[in-house]
Every structure is written in C-alpha cells, then in structure tokens.
Amino acid sequence: MDPRLELRNICKRYPGVVANDGISLTVKPGEIHAILGENGAGKSTLMKIIYGATHADDGDIVCDGQLIETHSPSLSRSLGIEMVYQHFALFESVSVVENIALSVREKYDIPALSRKVTEVSERYGLPLDPRRLVHHLSVGERQRVEIVRCLMQKPKLLILDEPTSVLTPQAVRKLFDTLRHLASEGCSILYISHKLDEVQELCDVATVLRNGTVTGTANPKESTSAELARMMVGSEIPETHLDPSVPSADPVLSISTLSASAPDVFGVDLKDINLDVHGGEIVGIAGVAGNGQAELISLVSGERSDHATDAIRLCGTPTGGKSAGERRALGLAFVPEERLGRGAVPTHDLGDNAALTAHREGMVAHGLLNRRKARQFAEKVIERFGVKATGPSTIAQSLSGGNLQKFIVGREIELHPKAILVAQPTWGVDVGAAAFIRQTLIDLSRAGVAVLIISEELEELFEICDRLHVIADGRLSGALNRSEMTMESVGLLMTGRDRNSNGSYDHALSD
Amino acid sequence: MRFQIERRSQPSAVMRFAAPVVATVLTLAAGSLLFAFLGHDPIDTLYAFFISPLSTMNGLSEWILKxxxxxxxxxxxxxxxxxxxxxxxxxxxxxxxxxxxxxxxxxxxxxxxxxxxxxxxxxxxxxxxxxxxxxxxxxxxxxxxxxxxxxxxxxxxxxxxxxxxxxxxxxxxxxxxxxxxxxxxxxxxxxxxxxxxxxxxxxxxxxxxxxxxxxxxxxxxxxxxxxxxxxxxxxxxxxxxxxxxxxxxxxxxxxxxxxxxxxxxxxxxxxxxxxxxxxxxxxxxxxxxxxxxxxxxxxxxxxxxxxxxxxxxxxxxxxLPAALTRIFQGLLLFFLLAADFLIFYRIRVIRRTH
Structure with missing residues (x-):
C-alpha cells in the first residue's frame, strides 16, 4: 500500500533563515504522526507546505502515490487533506453552521447542513450547537468548529497545529479520543506539538525537527522524555532551583473584589477578583487563553485605567485612575505577552527601547532625553542578562523572540521594582532561555519582590509558583498551595466548574 | 518562474542614504527620455531646468524664497x-x-x-x-x-x-x-x-x-x-x-x-x-x-x-508645457517611493527545479 503522504527533501528558505532544510518523512494511512520541535524549528512552515498554503523552494510531495506538481490549498482539499490552524479562521458574527457552509463545495441548504453538523459532531464526540453565533463560543468550542468543518469533508489526512494550547487538560483528553477514533477509521493525522507528554500519549510515530532539519524519528511510546527532548533541544534541559519562600507580612500587590465589564463585545467581564501577592513569593494565574487574562493584565498594568477603581492596591496605595506610568513610579514593573509592538518598539534600537520604561531612571532632564544614559542602561541589561545582541544600536525586531524577552525581562528587573507582572514569560522562547528566565524570576522573588505570573503553560507554573490561582470566565479561583497543584485540580478549575461557589477549590473538586 | 516580494532581513544602511540620490538620477534619466520624445535636446533642457535658474542672483533669490x-x-x-x-x-x-x-x-x-x-x-x-x-x-x-x-x-x-x-x-x-x-x-x-x-x-x-x-x-x-x-x-x-x-x-x-x-x-x-x-x-x-x-x-x-x-x-x-513641472514632481516621488520600498524589500525570481 502506498503511504498516505511522503515528503522528499523539502526545502524552504526565508530571508535570513532556512525554515526547512531537506525534510523527508512518510505518513502511513491511519497513523497518528507527531511533528515535534521547539518554537522556530520549522514545524508550521512544513505544515503550510503540505497544505499548499506556502510553496517549497525544493523537494517533492507525494500523496497516495501521486506526485503533486503545483500545490494549493484547494488541491489539498480535493485530495482529502484538511488543516486546523493554531489561529482560527472563523467569522465571529455569524453562526457555526454558516461558518461551516463557507467551506462546503457541493450544493447545500442550511437546515440540512445543520443536521449533518450535529451528526458528525456527535459521532466524534465533539458536541456543538450549529445555530450558535461563533463569538459566543469558548476557544475550545471554536476549535471544535474548525475540526468539525474538516471532518465534514471526510479527510484522509488531518493536520493539527498545536491544537491543545487553548484547551484544558480534560478537553485535551476528549480531543485525543476523537483523534484516535478518526485514526481507527483510516484517517492519517499529522500532529504538531512541542509538548512531549502529549506526543507520548497519542502518537504512533514522531518526527523531530530542530533548526529546520530532521534530527530523528522515534516511536514516542517507547522513547523516554529525555531522549525526545535531547533530539528536540540538542542538549540536556537545565533545571531550575526553587528555595522555600519567605513572604512579606503585607501584600505588595493586592486586588480585592475587582469587577469590570469588558472593554468590547468580544472581551470577558471580570467578576469579583481577589488576589494578594506578597513580597518574596511567586503567585501564578493559570487558565485557558481568553478567560479574562488580557482584561486583568491591562487593569493591573494601568494600560486601561478608565475604571476609577481602588480595588487594586500597590504597596497599600490605591491605584484608581493612575496611568501605567504612575503605577511604575509606585514600583510596578510589567512584562507583557506581546514583545514586539507592546513590550518593545520593533523599529527602534535597544537603547531607545530601554528608555521606554527606564526613562524615569534619570534619563530625562529639561525635557530632553539623554540617549547616552539610555544606551548605558541597555548595555547593562544586555550584559547582565546575556542578551545576544551586538549592542544598544541593535534594532529590536532583529532579535530572536527569546533574546528580546530576556532584554525586556532584564529591563524591567533593572528598574528595581517592588512588584512585577509577567505575562507568558517563556512563550516562543527556546528551552535554554526559558530556564534562564524562570530562574531569574525565582531569584527576583527570593530577593523580596512580589512576582505575579500569568501563563498558559501549566508545567511552568507548577515549576516556579508558590501559590496558584486559576482564571475561568472572568472569575479567579482561590489559591492552591504547592501541594495542591495537580493537573486534575487545576484542570477542573480551568473549566470554571466552581462558578456558583465562592471560588474555593474544595467546591470545584466536589462538583 | 514567478516573482515574489520578500522582506530583506537586514536593510542596507548605505542604501538608506543613497536611495534619494538614486531616485534623483532615475528622475533625470526618465525626464531626459521625456524631453527627447518631445523633440528637445535633453542636455539643453536639463540645463535650462536645473542650472540656468541658479546662474543669476535673481534665480538664487527665487530659489531660496520658494x-x-x-x-x-x-x-x-x-x-x-x-x-x-x-x-x-x-x-x-x-x-x-x-x-x-x-x-x-x-x-x-x-x-x-x-x-x-x-x-x-x-x-x-x-x-x-x-x-x-x-x-x-x-x-x-x-x-x-x-x-x-x-x-x-x-x-x-x-x-x-x-x-x-x-x-x-x-x-x-x-x-x-x-x-x-x-x-x-x-x-x-x-x-x-x-x-x-x-x-x-x-x-x-x-x-x-x-x-x-x-x-x-x-x-x-x-x-x-x-x-x-x-x-x-x-x-x-x-x-x-x-x-x-x-x-x-x-x-x-x-x-x-x-x-x-x-x-x-x-x-x-x-x-x-x-x-x-x-x-x-x-x-x-x-x-x-x-x-x-x-x-x-x-x-x-x-x-x-x-x-x-x-x-x-x-x-x-x-x-515646454506647464504640466511638465508636475510630471517631474510625480516622477521624483514615484522613484523615491520605489527606491524606499526596495530598501526594505527585494524582488526574488523563483524557478522551480523539477
């Protein structure tokens, strides 16, 4: 039998970077095949080439024994290749079935299509109401729409790009059941991920990529995590070291009964949020993206301060009506999730980017910005935090994600804050830099700073947090201490099952 | 074979300053063609356009004034x-x-x-x-x-x-x-x-x-x-x-x-x-x-x-017609923007190897 898909020597170059360099792999019918690699290893580029959304510079794609000459997404779909992107392509203001109708090529009528959607979604355990408007759906439900949309075409090869990054642990398990069901019917699945445990649980074969080349093929069920990680990273992963915390008596950052309506219709209302972060401890907030994190962050940072509320206090001072700059003057530092365009100005050099928040450190006199001091500050950050950059004249957007993150984290730490808010500290950062950033945050907290981390990576939060909250649908759970942090407990809270209780964790478990 | 526009990884610092010069030279070249097409000697016309106004005190005065x-x-x-x-x-x-x-x-x-x-x-x-x-x-x-x-x-x-x-x-x-x-x-x-x-x-x-x-x-x-x-x-x-x-x-x-x-x-x-x-x-x-x-x-x-x-x-x-001044301005802006674009992007010819 011909393989479902065969790639021979696929090459793709972008200016300054080789995304794929001679990649070959074979996917059998009914096989769940993992493409494992770190961010930037070339996984997403490879998938776009397979789907025809991007063209390879060189190499062959063979599908069911047939060489694909000129590739395109529409050819893919006629061959039975379907793809679920990491970022969904749905129209938010129309219903589920209308979104699905857009990708149906035969003649259809909406009621009949609705019945078919319900039928497919039930068969694969992906419950979905076809009449609901997409903007009412949670991120997990939106992903179901995308998957059902693919399944309607009876695919022979389904590509999923990091599908679990938006799901709770329980929803991940359900998704895996669906995928196994699909594979048992003969559909091949290409599963892109950087999460070792998921690949080991689900996949039959794993092709590991690093820097655009295949570094190995393995049976993930028989390989150890360490073996796979070594193929992915190329070296041993450094471990972080966590001393017990000595929290300060009074909280440095304190949020009490904060409620706020969403700034726009697609946002999340925050409901009765209570949170204390003491000096010397790391408090984490876990949760699936889009459950109120962005709204909470912008209210704490002061980027959105139209809410003249005193619910947020910094070192005992109410922050109602205070701007982001005034909160920094009170001792708050902030590392946002978006590095380029929010944490740093992409087209400015590192010296100017140092001045973005460090201008308060004596860089401004008589209305003039002292660029020499800004450059010195940038040099200090580059040196102390091991940023790989030629110097303060390096343009921010030319740095890799991990290096820019090191620079931003370093800049904020060098402001000697009393409290620091960090969103997605290691998103898209390579393993070495991620370990360094985590250790830096631990050291900072042990030096007496209050550290608040908002992340979607549960392993990361478990590794470094002294206490952990979970946010779901704009509500924050009570705090879990280190012994209470388990996948099971956090997963339940992520589904928001305790929404009718007072937010305590016991209720969630007994629910 | 097809053409593709892609971002340059490192825009050349020299070209950032050279681009206005390149654009001016191209404007002069295109202008010369235009004059030749209208039946005027390009060298004479360019002289009349750019040199003779600056050869008198009054010309210099008007130049600064405008x-x-x-x-x-x-x-x-x-x-x-x-x-x-x-x-x-x-x-x-x-x-x-x-x-x-x-x-x-x-x-x-x-x-x-x-x-x-x-x-x-x-x-x-x-x-x-x-x-x-x-x-x-x-x-x-x-x-x-x-x-x-x-x-x-x-x-x-x-x-x-x-x-x-x-x-x-x-x-x-x-x-x-x-x-x-x-x-x-x-x-x-x-x-x-x-x-x-x-x-x-x-x-x-x-x-x-x-x-x-x-x-x-x-x-x-x-x-x-x-x-x-x-x-x-x-x-x-x-x-x-x-x-x-x-x-x-x-x-x-x-x-x-x-x-x-x-x-x-x-x-x-x-x-x-x-x-x-x-x-x-x-x-x-x-x-x-x-x-x-x-x-x-x-x-x-x-x-x-x-x-x-x-x-x-x-x-x-x-x-020569008054519209010529406008055409010249337009040509200059066109070449300048094009040169600007090519500082940050390049056009690549892609040949499939099969």
Missing part, C-alpha cells in the same frame, strides 16, 4: 507624520494663517516694532486653530484626520475667496480680487530691494533647528515616535496617544500658518485669491524626500523649489 515655506511646512508635517498623524491640509492652515496675519496688518493699529511679531503670532494661532478642529475630532471621535484636514482646506480657500472678493477687497484695486497692500512696517524686509528673498527665511532656519532638537533630542519627540511606530508600546509605557495627535496637528498647523503669514507679508505684500502655488501639498513630498528628518527636509525643499522655478524657466525659454 524653498523657505516648503521647508518650514515640511518640518511641521514631518513631526506629525513620525507619529502617524496625517495632516494633509497644511494648504488650508497656510491660507487661514495668511488671512489672520493680513487682517492684523491691515486693520489693527500697533506700534511699528510690534506689528510684525503680532502678525506672526496671528498667523501661527490661526493655523493651529484650523488644525485643532481636526485634532479635536480625531482625539474625541476618532475621525480620520486625513479627510478632515483636506476638507478644511477647501473651506479655507473659499473663506479667502469670499474675503478678497467681498469685504476685504481693495476699494482702489480696480476690482481685482485682492486686498490693499500691507504697510511697509507690516512686511519682512528684503535683503536687497532688487530681489524678493527676505528676512522671513530666519523663521525657517529656526524651525529646522527646533525640529532637529525636538525629534532627535527631546523626550516629547521620543514619546511621539514611540506612539507612531507602536501605539501599544506607547500605552504600555504610559504615554498618552491623544497628546501625540494634538501635538502633531498643532505643530504642523502652527508652522503652516506662519508660512502663510510670511507669503502675505513677504513676496505678495497683500492677500489675493492665489496666495500659495500649492506649498501646503508640495511640503508633503518635501517631508518624505527628506525622510522626515530636519536636514533632509532642507535638501528636499531646495530640490522641489528648483523644480518649481526650473519648470517656469523651461516654459518661458523653451515653450
């Missing part, structure tokens, strides 16, 4: 453009500046030494006020300032037309649509009465230096450049977006108003229906030729001014 308002307005506009505030209506702000200043010069009696400064102030305030309408609408109601400033230009020119045809028309002016002449003390003194270039160029020199200080050294200029390049980063840093809008529009409005005042109180000496040959619009080109940089704008203004007077020269000497 470059001055272009540079002045270009500096103001560039400050806004750097912050993504698009004032397209400097022409209108110039017109109201000229109106206000002439009004003061003709109808307000002030001590001799005070009259000219008050006129500068009046022109500045009027230009600012005109731009403030757009700033208010943008900051409060998120109206597009491109449309508002542009439409206000037409209102300004009709206001001017009404005044010079109606209440302000010179009773002794044989019914021409113009006001009475300004008194001598309400005018900038020429350096030499044989030529038109006058002391108002000092205003431009001050503006260029002030702009350099503002954009390269001041914290306010830094904040505006952050707001223009990355609005979210500005919010993150705690810089107010609305102040960028106000600053960008008020500064550009103020200098356009001053430029209008300097036209009325300089070469024209009165208000007429044609107060400006489109300086407010041409200054947009000047700002971009100068890469939104103070000293670049000086060069851009001198170049565009030369195109104006060279264009007049070839019309008179060689009988």
């Amino acid at each position: 470059a001055s308002p272009l540079i002045l307005i270009g500096c103001g506009l560039a400050i806004g453009f750097r912050a993504n505030v698009w004032n397209i209506g400097a022409e209108g702000q110039l017109v109201v500046g000229a109106i206000a200043a002439t009004g003061v010069g003709l109808f307000v009696s002030l001590p001799t030494g005070l009259l000219l400064p008050v006129m500068v102030l009046a022109g500045m305030v009027a230009g600012m006020a005109w731009a403030a309408i757009a700033a208010f609408l943008r900051a409060r109601m998120n109206t597009n300032e491109i449309l508002v400033t542009l439409m206000l230009t037409y209102i300004a020119s009709f206001l001017l037309s009404y005044l010079v045809h109606g209440p302000w028309r010179d009773p002794d002016g044989f019914n021409y649509p113009q006001t009475a002449l300004l008194p001598v003390e309400a005018m900038f003194a020429p350096f030499d009465y044989a030529y038109r270039v006058n002391t108002s160029v000092f205003l431009t020199v001050v503006a260029v230096l002030a702009m350099w200080l503002f954009t390269e050294r001041s914290f306010l200029g830094y904040k505006m450049s952050v707001g223009g390049a990355a609005p979210q980063a500005a919010r993150y840093a705690g810089f107010k977006q609305s102040s960028s809008i106000w600053m960008g529009l008020l500064i550009s409005g103020a200098v356009a108003g001053i430029a209008g005042m300097a036209e009325a109180a300089g070469p024209l000496g009165q208000l007429s229906a044609q107060i400006s040959p489109g300086y407010g619009f041409a200054a947009i080109i000047v700002a971009f030729i100068g890469r939104l940089h103070a000293f670049g704008i000086v060069l851009g203004g001198l170049l565009l001014s030369l195109l104006y007077i060279g264009g007049e020269g070839v019309q008179m000497d060689l009988g």
Whole structure:
C-alpha cells in the first residue's frame, strides 16, 4: 500500500533563515504522526507546505502515490487533506453552521447542513450547537468548529497545529479520543506539538525537527522524555532551583473584589477578583487563553485605567485612575505577552527601547532625553542578562523572540521594582532561555519582590509558583498551595466548574 | 518562474542614504527620455531646468524664497507624520494663517516694532486653530484626520475667496480680487530691494533647528515616535496617544500658518485669491524626500523649489508645457517611493527545479 503522504527533501528558505532544510518523512494511512520541535524549528512552515498554503523552494510531495506538481490549498482539499490552524479562521458574527457552509463545495441548504453538523459532531464526540453565533463560543468550542468543518469533508489526512494550547487538560483528553477514533477509521493525522507528554500519549510515530532539519524519528511510546527532548533541544534541559519562600507580612500587590465589564463585545467581564501577592513569593494565574487574562493584565498594568477603581492596591496605595506610568513610579514593573509592538518598539534600537520604561531612571532632564544614559542602561541589561545582541544600536525586531524577552525581562528587573507582572514569560522562547528566565524570576522573588505570573503553560507554573490561582470566565479561583497543584485540580478549575461557589477549590473538586 | 516580494532581513544602511540620490538620477534619466520624445535636446533642457535658474542672483533669490515655506511646512508635517498623524491640509492652515496675519496688518493699529511679531503670532494661532478642529475630532471621535484636514482646506480657500472678493477687497484695486497692500512696517524686509528673498527665511532656519532638537533630542519627540511606530508600546509605557495627535496637528498647523503669514507679508505684500502655488501639498513630498528628518527636509525643499522655478524657466525659454513641472514632481516621488520600498524589500525570481 502506498503511504498516505511522503515528503522528499523539502526545502524552504526565508530571508535570513532556512525554515526547512531537506525534510523527508512518510505518513502511513491511519497513523497518528507527531511533528515535534521547539518554537522556530520549522514545524508550521512544513505544515503550510503540505497544505499548499506556502510553496517549497525544493523537494517533492507525494500523496497516495501521486506526485503533486503545483500545490494549493484547494488541491489539498480535493485530495482529502484538511488543516486546523493554531489561529482560527472563523467569522465571529455569524453562526457555526454558516461558518461551516463557507467551506462546503457541493450544493447545500442550511437546515440540512445543520443536521449533518450535529451528526458528525456527535459521532466524534465533539458536541456543538450549529445555530450558535461563533463569538459566543469558548476557544475550545471554536476549535471544535474548525475540526468539525474538516471532518465534514471526510479527510484522509488531518493536520493539527498545536491544537491543545487553548484547551484544558480534560478537553485535551476528549480531543485525543476523537483523534484516535478518526485514526481507527483510516484517517492519517499529522500532529504538531512541542509538548512531549502529549506526543507520548497519542502518537504512533514522531518526527523531530530542530533548526529546520530532521534530527530523528522515534516511536514516542517507547522513547523516554529525555531522549525526545535531547533530539528536540540538542542538549540536556537545565533545571531550575526553587528555595522555600519567605513572604512579606503585607501584600505588595493586592486586588480585592475587582469587577469590570469588558472593554468590547468580544472581551470577558471580570467578576469579583481577589488576589494578594506578597513580597518574596511567586503567585501564578493559570487558565485557558481568553478567560479574562488580557482584561486583568491591562487593569493591573494601568494600560486601561478608565475604571476609577481602588480595588487594586500597590504597596497599600490605591491605584484608581493612575496611568501605567504612575503605577511604575509606585514600583510596578510589567512584562507583557506581546514583545514586539507592546513590550518593545520593533523599529527602534535597544537603547531607545530601554528608555521606554527606564526613562524615569534619570534619563530625562529639561525635557530632553539623554540617549547616552539610555544606551548605558541597555548595555547593562544586555550584559547582565546575556542578551545576544551586538549592542544598544541593535534594532529590536532583529532579535530572536527569546533574546528580546530576556532584554525586556532584564529591563524591567533593572528598574528595581517592588512588584512585577509577567505575562507568558517563556512563550516562543527556546528551552535554554526559558530556564534562564524562570530562574531569574525565582531569584527576583527570593530577593523580596512580589512576582505575579500569568501563563498558559501549566508545567511552568507548577515549576516556579508558590501559590496558584486559576482564571475561568472572568472569575479567579482561590489559591492552591504547592501541594495542591495537580493537573486534575487545576484542570477542573480551568473549566470554571466552581462558578456558583465562592471560588474555593474544595467546591470545584466536589462538583 | 514567478516573482515574489520578500522582506530583506537586514536593510542596507548605505542604501538608506543613497536611495534619494538614486531616485534623483532615475528622475533625470526618465525626464531626459521625456524631453527627447518631445523633440528637445535633453542636455539643453536639463540645463535650462536645473542650472540656468541658479546662474543669476535673481534665480538664487527665487530659489531660496520658494524653498523657505516648503521647508518650514515640511518640518511641521514631518513631526506629525513620525507619529502617524496625517495632516494633509497644511494648504488650508497656510491660507487661514495668511488671512489672520493680513487682517492684523491691515486693520489693527500697533506700534511699528510690534506689528510684525503680532502678525506672526496671528498667523501661527490661526493655523493651529484650523488644525485643532481636526485634532479635536480625531482625539474625541476618532475621525480620520486625513479627510478632515483636506476638507478644511477647501473651506479655507473659499473663506479667502469670499474675503478678497467681498469685504476685504481693495476699494482702489480696480476690482481685482485682492486686498490693499500691507504697510511697509507690516512686511519682512528684503535683503536687497532688487530681489524678493527676505528676512522671513530666519523663521525657517529656526524651525529646522527646533525640529532637529525636538525629534532627535527631546523626550516629547521620543514619546511621539514611540506612539507612531507602536501605539501599544506607547500605552504600555504610559504615554498618552491623544497628546501625540494634538501635538502633531498643532505643530504642523502652527508652522503652516506662519508660512502663510510670511507669503502675505513677504513676496505678495497683500492677500489675493492665489496666495500659495500649492506649498501646503508640495511640503508633503518635501517631508518624505527628506525622510522626515530636519536636514533632509532642507535638501528636499531646495530640490522641489528648483523644480518649481526650473519648470517656469523651461516654459518661458523653451515653450515646454506647464504640466511638465508636475510630471517631474510625480516622477521624483514615484522613484523615491520605489527606491524606499526596495530598501526594505527585494524582488526574488523563483524557478522551480523539477
């Protein structure tokens, strides 16, 4: 039998970077095949080439024994290749079935299509109401729409790009059941991920990529995590070291009964949020993206301060009506999730980017910005935090994600804050830099700073947090201490099952 | 085989400065072809266009005279453009500046030494006020300032037309649509009465230096450049977006108003229906030729001014059509933008190997 898909020597170059360099792999019918690699290893580029959304510079794609000459997404779909992107392509203001109708090529009528959607979604355990408007759906439900949309075409090869990054642990398990069901019917699945445990649980074969080349093929069920990680990273992963915390008596950052309506219709209302972060401890907030994190962050940072509320206090001072700059003057530092365009100005050099928040450190006199001091500050950050950059004249957007993150984290730490808010500290950062950033945050907290981390990576939060909250649908759970942090407990809270209780964790478990 | 446009990983620093030169050379080459096509010797025509205007004192005087308002307005506009505030209506702000200043010069009696400064102030305030309408609408109601400033230009020119045809028309002016002449003390003194270039160029020199200080050294200029390049980063840093809008529009409005005042109180000496040959619009080109940089704008203004007077020269000497000046400006902008694009992007030819 011909393989479902065969790639021979696929090459793709972008200016300054080789995304794929001679990649070959074979996917059998009914096989769940993992493409494992770190961010930037070339996984997403490879998938776009397979789907025809991007063209390879060189190499062959063979599908069911047939060489694909000129590739395109529409050819893919006629061959039975379907793809679920990491970022969904749905129209938010129309219903589920209308979104699905857009990708149906035969003649259809909406009621009949609705019945078919319900039928497919039930068969694969992906419950979905076809009449609901997409903007009412949670991120997990939106992903179901995308998957059902693919399944309607009876695919022979389904590509999923990091599908679990938006799901709770329980929803991940359900998704895996669906995928196994699909594979048992003969559909091949290409599963892109950087999460070792998921690949080991689900996949039959794993092709590991690093820097655009295949570094190995393995049976993930028989390989150890360490073996796979070594193929992915190329070296041993450094471990972080966590001393017990000595929290300060009074909280440095304190949020009490904060409620706020969403700034726009697609946002999340925050409901009765209570949170204390003491000096010397790391408090984490876990949760699936889009459950109120962005709204909470912008209210704490002061980027959105139209809410003249005193619910947020910094070192005992109410922050109602205070701007982001005034909160920094009170001792708050902030590392946002978006590095380029929010944490740093992409087209400015590192010296100017140092001045973005460090201008308060004596860089401004008589209305003039002292660029020499800004450059010195940038040099200090580059040196102390091991940023790989030629110097303060390096343009921010030319740095890799991990290096820019090191620079931003370093800049904020060098402001000697009393409290620091960090969103997605290691998103898209390579393993070495991620370990360094985590250790830096631990050291900072042990030096007496209050550290608040908002992340979607549960392993990361478990590794470094002294206490952990979970946010779901704009509500924050009570705090879990280190012994209470388990996948099971956090997963339940992520589904928001305790929404009718007072937010305590016991209720969630007994629910 | 197909063509693909892709971003360069490292834009060449040399090309960033060479691009305006390359664009100018290409403009000259394309212009030569055009002249040859029209049956004129390209070398002679280019000489008449670019060299002969600068070979007489009067030509030099006119060159500086026309470059001055272009540079002045270009500096103001560039400050806004750097912050993504698009004032397209400097022409209108110039017109109201000229109106206000002439009004003061003709109808307000002030001590001799005070009259000219008050006129500068009046022109500045009027230009600012005109731009403030757009700033208010943008900051409060998120109206597009491109449309508002542009439409206000037409209102300004009709206001001017009404005044010079109606209440302000010179009773002794044989019914021409113009006001009475300004008194001598309400005018900038020429350096030499044989030529038109006058002391108002000092205003431009001050503006260029002030702009350099503002954009390269001041914290306010830094904040505006952050707001223009990355609005979210500005919010993150705690810089107010609305102040960028106000600053960008008020500064550009103020200098356009001053430029209008300097036209009325300089070469024209009165208000007429044609107060400006489109300086407010041409200054947009000047700002971009100068890469939104103070000293670049000086060069851009001198170049565009030369195109104006060279264009007049070839019309008179060689009988070439007036549209040629416009075509030349257009060619220059086209090549400049194309060169600019190719600094950051390249075109790649892709051949499939099968």
